[in-house]
Amino acid sequence: MADWAIITGASRGIGQALAVRFRQHGWGVMNLSRRPCPVPGVVNVGVDLAAPGWEAQVGQALRDSVGPPSGRLSLVHNAALYEHDDALSLTAEHFRRVLEVNVVVPAVLNRLVRERLTDGSSILYVGSTLSEKAVRGNASYVTSKHALVGLMRATCQDLVGTRVHTACICPGFTDTEMLHEHVGEDPAILEAVAKRTTFGRLIEPREIADVVWLCANTPVLNGAVLHANLGQIES
Template sequence: MTTVLITGASKGIGKAAARRFLDSGARVINLSRTPSEVDGIENRQIDLAAAGAADDVASLAAELDPGVIHLIHNAATLTNDSVRDTTAAHFRAIIEVNLIGPQLLNQALLPAMKTGSSIIYIGSTLSEKAVPNSYTYVTTKHAMVGMMRATCQDLIKTGIHTACVCPGFTNTEMLRTHVGESDDILQSIAAMSGFGRLIEPEEIAETILFAANNPVINGAVIHANLGQVES
């Protein structure tokens, strides 16, 4: 049976992706601080920013049988910060979740990942452009594209593929918190999409499933943002 490991499947896009993989018949394991409440999803509590994350990942790797494994790097932290006020400590804390966590999992799990497996990074529209006051997020999301491209090259001819799915504005807690739960701001953000609405997490979940199951997209940055109005 295919095993799917998703970081941050307790909420939002990760939760929708976990449901979608479960429906496809896979064994699905969520890695996050709080559990997923979806029936059938296995939970392993982990804080990717904590000192014990490497030990938690090593225990997880030890319990997995080798086979087809899809590793979905979805958990991330988004804070309002800028080049003027980002301290080294704050930057390190964000990097732990957004970049080091994925690499801990890559290194620990690759030995068990056989032909047909995949590593799917969840980037953002902000993997390839920037906005003000999202300094650490923009920086780490750009870096994820680099990780994905380097992963592709390092895993050539292993039968394991990779891609970076870059969502646009998606209706989740991360986005709602970022705009201070303001319906007015959410509406103006929705108006910036080519379809005049926010993306539903299930739409990104479908894109992640496609990326995991189709090795032809190896090395690709897949934008999933409904088209954005550029001004």
């Protein structure tokens, strides 16, 4: 009766912190990403979620490693692309690629695990503060993160009667490679970003993992959008 977490993008950042948290509590963890998750005991499925063919590979890995439905399953949609772009110059190819990884992949994964969603299971979406507001220069990301909230709310309605729950956890500025790649390594800029939380510091990935873990174990949060941003200062 093992409980399993299926996490996209656990090779680094928030996803890796999630793998640590679920493993600490004795859950089986399967990571879906191109690079492996270094956390001991994690089953790594090396997939590029932006390329064709991943669906069959994940289906096979679920049969081989997770086996028939038994304990709880938490599917955590964490992997995402965060690109600099703007709403007036998006190309179809670029926009489709971001939407594919950030929105289409979660929907397809929901279908792949559907038969394994036993009582107490959950489908958890990692959104962003940009799930409910926009900033300049991130049109594809903003659009995809808004879409995730819609997908989560639809998931909640379509799970009626299943005793499976869902939620969307929306991190603020979290100290991961994604943030560093996006804003760069200039200490002054990083400090300015940190000062945009009321605590004056970046969020640790494990703090977001704590919230996701809470959601996995708290069915009353079904349908909730949870902002985990350390009190972001609006400018």
